[in-house]
Amino acid sequence: MSRAIIAGTGSALPDRVLTNRDLERMVETSDEWITSRTGINTRRISGAGEGTSRLAAAAGRKALAMAGVDPGELDMIVVGTITPDMTMPSCACLVQKELKAVRAFAFDLNAACSGFLYALDLADKYIRSDPSLKILVIGAETLSSRVDWQDRNTCVLFGDGAGACLVTGGAGERGYLAGKLMADGSLWELLHLEAAPGHNRDLRPNHDSSPSIRMQGREVFRHAVRAMEDAVTRVLNATGVKAESLRLVIPHQANIRIIKSLAEHLGLPPEKVYVNVDKYGNTSAATIPIALDEANRAGLLAPDDLVMFCAFGGGFTWGASLLKW
Incomplete structure (x- = not known):
């Protein structure tokens, strides 16, 4: 059986x-407050010429180069994003143009912070x-x-960037072993991002329609730890793999x-959580x-290592x- x-x-x-x-100079906050509550010290912020599609294409080029695949060989490009350059065309289409991946079909996938996992699972199905397909997942x-x-409750949290994987088919034990994806739209108000107001006033929401991220942090924290632990446990149970057998967990x-609480619930030592x-x-x-x-470029992964990804996001x-490297 072939898998991704x-x-x-x-x-x-x-x-x-x-x-x-x-x-500290922009909003009422402090380095100590941010670090103690989030663990964040720095974040990257895009400037001119560093839009979502440009970052995505740059990450994609590096993944292609590592795999030794020419952009013209690509069959499909899928980009997980909630911040495309524009509504139409998709970010993936702009990446296709940038890379000159003339054979590839391309589309975006919106699953917020879980977007990469959703896209990778979809690539495995293809x-x-x-x-024979060669798929760029970004x-x-x-x-x-x-x-x-x-x-100050949200602006300290977020940054910009892109990551990519070149996915191909392969037989044997390696590759994408299993995945579990879930959603609960009834809780959307706890973490959401409104679209810019449209021209049809009848379709504008009555609540705050500012096109900025809105989050109820404590509630999101509570749901995130429980949900990711449950998803990881379901995948482990489905594959018969024990948590201690994992080489590395790469969480959102x-x-x-959240990351430390997840590791504690799963009984994982810090060195196994990236x-x-x-x-x-x-x-x-x-x-x-x-x-x-x-992690890959630092040499932290070796053939046949078991790697677990898990994520939680708005929605x-x-x-x-779970993958075998």
Whole structure:
């Protein structure tokens, strides 16, 4: 049976670094307050020429180069994002143009912070149908464009960036073993991002329609830990894998407290849980592929290692995926 194998990884980050000290001058907060509650020290903020599609294409190029695949060989590009450059065309279509991937069809997937996991699971389904496919799976965001910089509860959390994987088909034991994806739209108001007001007044919501991220942090925290633990446990049970057999868990990088609570609930030591939230903050759909690329290039993964991804995001959406490297 053929399954999706990650043949190459890549990531791209904006040049500008925004520190906690910088934020102290912008909003009523402090470095100590941010660090103690989130674990974030710095985040990257996009400037001119560093839009979502540009970052996504840059990450994609690196993944292609590692895999030794020419853009012209690509069959499909899927981008997980909630911050595309525009509503139409999709970010994926702009990436296709940028890479000159003339054979590939392309589309975006909106599952908030779970976008990369949803996209990777979808790529695996395509690969199982046709193992010859070469698929570029990307998570990319410029959340700085959707943050209210006067809201100290959210503006300290988010950053910009992109991560990518080149996915191909392969036989044997390696590759995408199992995934579990879930959603609960009834809780959307706890974490959401309104669209810009439309021209049809009858379709405008009566509540706050500011196109900025809105979040009830305590409630999101409570749901996130429980949901990700449940998703990981379901995948482990489905595959018969024990948590102690995992080489590395790469969780969504939202908050160090969430990550530590998840590790504690799963009984995992710190060295088995990858963390880079301190450097980049929450980059939504981009957090897992950026972290994966860092871990991969640092030599932390060897053939046949078991790697678990898990994420939780607005919607609510959440899930987990298990791969044999």
